[in-house]
Amino acid sequence: MGTAAAHHAADHWEDAIATGIDPTSWAYAEDYTGEDEVVTGARASASDSGVVPIGPGTAAALSLLAAGAGAKAVVEIGTGTGVSGLALLRGMRSDGTLTTVDIDAENQRLARKTFLDAGVASNRFRLIAGAGLDVVTRLTDGHYDLVFCDADRRENTAYLHEALRLLRPGGTVAFAGVLTGGKVADPAHRDADTMALRDLIRAVRDDDTLVSALLPTSEGLLTAAKRLK
Ligand SMILES: C[S@@+](CC[C@H](N)C(=O)[O-])C[C@H]1O[C@@H](n2cnc3c(N)ncnc32)[C@H](O)[C@@H]1O
Numbered sequence: 518m519g520t521a522a523a524h525h526a527a528d529h530w531e532d533a534i535a536t537g538i539d540p541t542s543w544a545y546a547e548d549y550t551g552e553d554e555v556v557t558g559a560r561a562s563a564s565d566s567g568v569v570p571i572g573p574g575t576a577a578a579l580s581l582l583a584a585g586a587g588a589k590a591v592v593e594i595g596t597g598t599g600v601s602g603l604a605l606l607r608g609m610r611s612d613g614t615l616t617t618v619d620i621d622a623e624n625q626r627l628a629r630k631t632f633l634d635a636g637v638a639s640n641r642f643r644l645i646a647g648a649g650l651d652v653v654t655r656l657t658d659g660h661y662d663l664v665f666c667d668a669d670r671r672e673n674t675a676y677l678h679e680a681l682r683l684l685r686p687g688g689t690v691a692f693a694g695v696l697t698g699g700k701v702a703d704p705a706h707r708d709a710d711t712m713a714l715r716d717l718i719r720a721v722r723d724d725d726t727l728v729s730a731l732l733p734t735s736e737g738l739l740t741a742a743k744r745l746k
Pocket residue numbers: 568569570571594595596597598599600601602618619620621624647648649650667668669672
């Protein structure tokens with residue numbers, strides 16, 4: 518194909534994509550899997566506690582990533598009331614264990630209730646109260662299939678560093694909320710949180726040891742798999 522024709526095809530393709538993600542289609546995709554009463558309850562307790570859980574599309578994507586990886590060992594930073602943790606547990610192998618960290622012990626009490634209400638055996642999750650970086654630095658190198666980060670956005674680049682140490686080759690790291698509020702995509706915004714998210718996105722994209730995608734589910738899910746050698 519000549520250059521002009523190639524450009525025309527690209528324009529056409531971008532038009533088609535822009536048409537494809539109209540708000541109705543986006544909402545349809547978000548609601549695609551649906552959520553049960555346990556997740557609805559976890560969302561209600563998040564709202565009461567001032568915690569912002571991941572959206573339904575991101576929850577579905579996390580279940581998919583955990584299932585696709587055949588995940589047996591998963592780390593989560595930012596438990597909240599358990600919306601994301603339950604999505605991970607539901608995608609993992611039935612004998613898999615979630616290690617989830619939150620600085621707020623009350624949030625973790627609510628997450629425990631979420632997991633138990635969903636019928637998850639108590640030996641399948643380990644709730645650790647503490648600052649994310651203090652806890653994950655004590656976890657074992659190369660032992661984990663998936664690391665999910667949804668805690669302090671300004672610490673995300675440090676979480677990435679730890680995740681790359683914790684993951685086995687072929688393992689996946691994911692970060693929630695990377696497109697929140699549309700600020701990251703708009704160069705006019707230069708506040709500290711937005712700049713930190715851009716630093717993270719750049720660090721993931723430019724790392725040759727990773728294969729990454731920025732998924733536009735819910736509030737944006739940055740995902741990256743650690744290449745096999
Ligand atoms: C966005 S919410 C997590 C929501 C949860 N992932 C979900 O979807 O259900 C962020 C959580 O991170 C916790 N958090 C904030 N800073 C933290 C830190 N430095 N270390 C660990 N947890 C932290 C908060 O207490 C809060 O529960």
